[in-house]
Amino acid sequence: MHRSLSFETFRYAAILTFLALSLIPTIWMMSMAFKPVAEWQAAGANLTWWPENPTLDNFRFIFGESGSDLIVALERTAGRPILASLLAATFGTLIAMVAGSAAAYGLSRFGSGGNLPLALIQLRIFPPMAVMIPVMIMWAFLGLIDTWWGLALIYGIVTMPFSFWLMKTFFDDMPREIEDAALVEGCSRWRVFTRITLPIMRPALASSGLFVFILNWSDYLIALLLTTRDWVTIPVYMASLSSSMTGQLYGAKAALGLIAAVPPVIMGIAIQKQLVRGLTFGALKE
Amino acid sequence: MASIRFQNVTKRFGDIVALDDASFEIRDNAFFCLFGPPLSGKSTILKLILGLETPDTGGIFIDGQPVAHVSPAKRNVAMVFQNLALFPHMSALDNVRFPLVERKIPEAQIRARVAQVTEKLHIGHILGKPPAQLSGGERQRVAIARALVRDPAAYLMDDPISALDARLREETRVELRRIQQEMQKTLVYVTHDQEEAMSVADGMAVLESGRIRQIGTPEDLYRQPNSTYVAEMLGAPRINVIPGDMAGVIALPNLPAGAARIGIRPENLRVNPGGGEGTISEIEPLGAFTTLSIDARGQTLKASLRGQPDLQTGAHVSLSVDPARAHFFDAAGNALAVDA
Numbered sequence: 001m002h003r004s005l006s007f008e009t010f011r012y013a014a015i016l017t018f019l020a021l022s023l024i025p026t027i028w029m030m031s032m033a034f035k036p037v038a039e040w041q042a043a044g045a046n047l048t049w050w051p052e053n054p055t056l057d058n059f060r061f062i063f064g065e066s067g068s069d070l071i072v073a074l075e076r077t078a079g080r081p082i083l084a085s086l087l088a089a090t091f092g093t094l095i096a097m098v099a100g101s102a103a104a105y106g107l108s109r110f111g112s113g114g115n116l117p118l119a120l121i122q123l124r125i126f127p128p129m130a131v132m133i134p135v136m137i138m139w140a141f142l143g144l145i146d147t148w149w150g151l152a153l154i155y156g157i158v159t160m161p162f163s164f165w166l167m168k169t170f171f172d173d174m175p176r177e178i179e180d181a182a183l184v185e186g187c188s189r190w191r192v193f194t195r196i197t198l199p200i201m202r203p204a205l206a207s208s209g210l211f212v213f214i215l216n217w218s219d220y221l222i223a224l225l226l227t228t229r230d231w232v233t234i235p236v237y238m239a240s241l242s243s244s245m246t247g248q249l250y251g252a253k254a255a256l257g258l259i260a261a262v263p264p265v266i267m268g269i270a271i272q273k274q275l276v277r278g279l280t281f282g283a284l285k286e
Numbered sequence: 287m288a289s290i291r292f293q294n295v296t297k298r299f300g301d302i303v304a305l306d307d308a309s310f311e312i313r314d315n316a317f318f319c320l321f322g323p324p325l326s327g328k329s330t331i332l333k334l335i336l337g338l339e340t341p342d343t344g345g346i347f348i349d350g351q352p353v354a355h356v357s358p359a360k361r362n363v364a365m366v367f368q369n370l371a372l373f374p375h376m377s378a379l380d381n382v383r384f385p386l387v388e389r390k391i392p393e394a395q396i397r398a399r400v401a402q403v404t405e406k407l408h409i410g411h412i413l414g415k416p417p418a419q420l421s422g423g424e425r426q427r428v429a430i431a432r433a434l435v436r437d438p439a440a441y442l443m444d445d446p447i448s449a450l451d452a453r454l455r456e457e458t459r460v461e462l463r464r465i466q467q468e469m470q471k472t473l474v475y476v477t478h479d480q481e482e483a484m485s486v487a488d489g490m491a492v493l494e495s496g497r498i499r500q501i502g503t504p505e506d507l508y509r510q511p512n513s514t515y516v517a518e519m520l521g522a523p524r525i526n527v528i529p530g531d532m533a534g535v536i537a538l539p540n541l542p543a544g545a546a547r548i549g550i551r552p553e554n555l556r557v558n559p560g561g562g563e564g565t566i567s568e569i570e571p572l573g574a575f576t577t578l579s580i581d582a583r584g585q586t587l588k589a590s591l592r593g594q595p596d597l598q599t600g601a602h603v604s605l606s607v608d609p610a611r612a613h614f615f616d617a618a619g620n621a622l623a624v625d626a
């Protein structure tokens with residue numbers, strides 16, 4: 001299609017503006033992660049786009065081997081919170097995906113649990129705080145406070161509605177006839193599921209899984225309430241990165257933020273190929 | 287080889303009666319067409335035969351055996367779905383092999399069988415590709431090959447060639463007929479295209495909203511429809527159905543008792559030029575035939591004449607019909623028993 005020059009100019013200007021708005025904070029964080037103390041301190045520092053004396057000090061600092069003359073030594077290093085986040089988010093996502101997809105499949109294909117969607121959405125009608133306080137009490141009774149598995153369990157429960165809804169629309173979109181064909185051609189119900197449905201659903205599972213993982217990975221509130229010391233997660237730990245003398249340790253936070261961005265980005269790249277193709281591309285006559 | 291029998295089968299989906307007390311038998315080796323408008327119950331019959339749906343009441347028998355408790359996999363019936371339902375994550379070859387692999391047939395036999403079927407359908411050269419890279423016609427053939435690769439008791443096809451263009455459709459249906467005769471198998475074929483049904487079937491059922499209106503050979507149904515519905519469903523251009531009091535227009539002196547409506551197929555309507563009650567309103571030359579629209583007493587009748595008759599729009603004509611070729615229906619639309 002041929003468009004006028006002014007329209008094209010406007011289009012690119014708009015795209016660049018939005019790109020800048022969304023990328024500048026990220027670029028700022030990346031830049032700050034490599035700045036020495038003098039350059040990231042809010043007070044009196046000369047703020048620049050790029051670090052003038054790039055350093056890995058911030059990274060060394062959060063892992064407990066600070067080479068800088070930074071004021072404080074950390075009580076806890078970032079290693080354990082990263083492990084906590086990885087374990088809780090991964091297993092939480094697994095629980096949500098397995099339970100959510102199974103429920104979605106049952107409802108989509110056999111109409112089992114007809115009122116389930118309503119029941120699931122109720123969890124999300126209340127403000128999270130209202131739900132989390134009773135959960136906190138229950139978890140205390142169960143001895144699940146400050147454990148990664150306690151966190152993973154509640155992550156699985158609160159993100160399950162998302163995986164359910166996403167997977168239900170995907171299952172609804174997959175034509176029944178593909179499964180019917182496999183049934184007629186000699187498969188049992190279980191075999192249809194493992195040999196036909198699951199492979200076809202792989203891109204759907206991957207994208208829903210990534211979405212749920214990011215939800216769990218970026219949670220702050222739940223982890224703040226349910227962990228105290230041993231298994232605090234990255235966001236909670238990040239909030240604690242401050243000192244009475246220098247205030248917020250922005251350099252350390254930026255370094256940790258950069259590390260926290262790595263897993264979702266890697267996953268996104270890994271499943272990118274799956275995301276661009278339609279689920280049942282080519283299965284049907286058009 | 288199998289006969290399929292339905293005995294008083296009723297199937298409801300919620301409030302909708304998809305199939306209402308259907309009883310019929312499809313004999314062994316028949317090319318049997320289920321014909322009707324969308325949602326008339328054709329696909330429901332196939333799903334019931336396959337075992338993908340269970341009847342609410344009544345029994346289904348394949349080769350005389352009740353199949354109520356036989357799973358779809360064990361019913362030994364192959365199916366080509368309306369939307370083809372190929373497996374998108376497998377190559378065309380794996381799609382075709384699938385029924386045999388699932389039944390744990392020895393590899394050597396699978397190869398031989400697949401080679402045979404793919405040759406018959408001329409798809410040997412595209413087997414490596416996934417369905418996404420095939421054209422509509424190629425997908426169709428792969429889907430048909432997947433059904434033919436086994437040796438089932440019967441084949442079911444749900445309007446499998448509707449996506450093809452007219453010429454390819456004609457070719458494919460002739461080929462299907464040939465394959466069916468070669469393989470000596472029962473084939474149940476769903477279509478909404480009357481020409482398709484008439485041309486290939488040796489038995490057919492006409493359906494209307496879950497009810498079977500008439501069963502017989504295409505010729506029987508065409509010559510002796512039991513209702514105006516069946517008469518209007520078969521044949522193109524459509525049969526003329528006019529009120530009984532218009533008998534004078536078509537020069538029919540004596541109507542059978544109770545005849546409220548008269549049906550005359552366009553090819554049986556004789557058009558006599560040189561003045562009369564009818565006025566030609568439209569002429570459609572179709573090559574071998576010409577279709578005329580003739581207005582008379584507020585009704586429009588169609589006449590199908592051989593070749594290109596020397597007639598003009600606006601000309602006045604008189605109409606007549608051989609009484610033996612007219613159909614008579616009562617007020618409810620049911621055919622009157624006539625001595626044919």
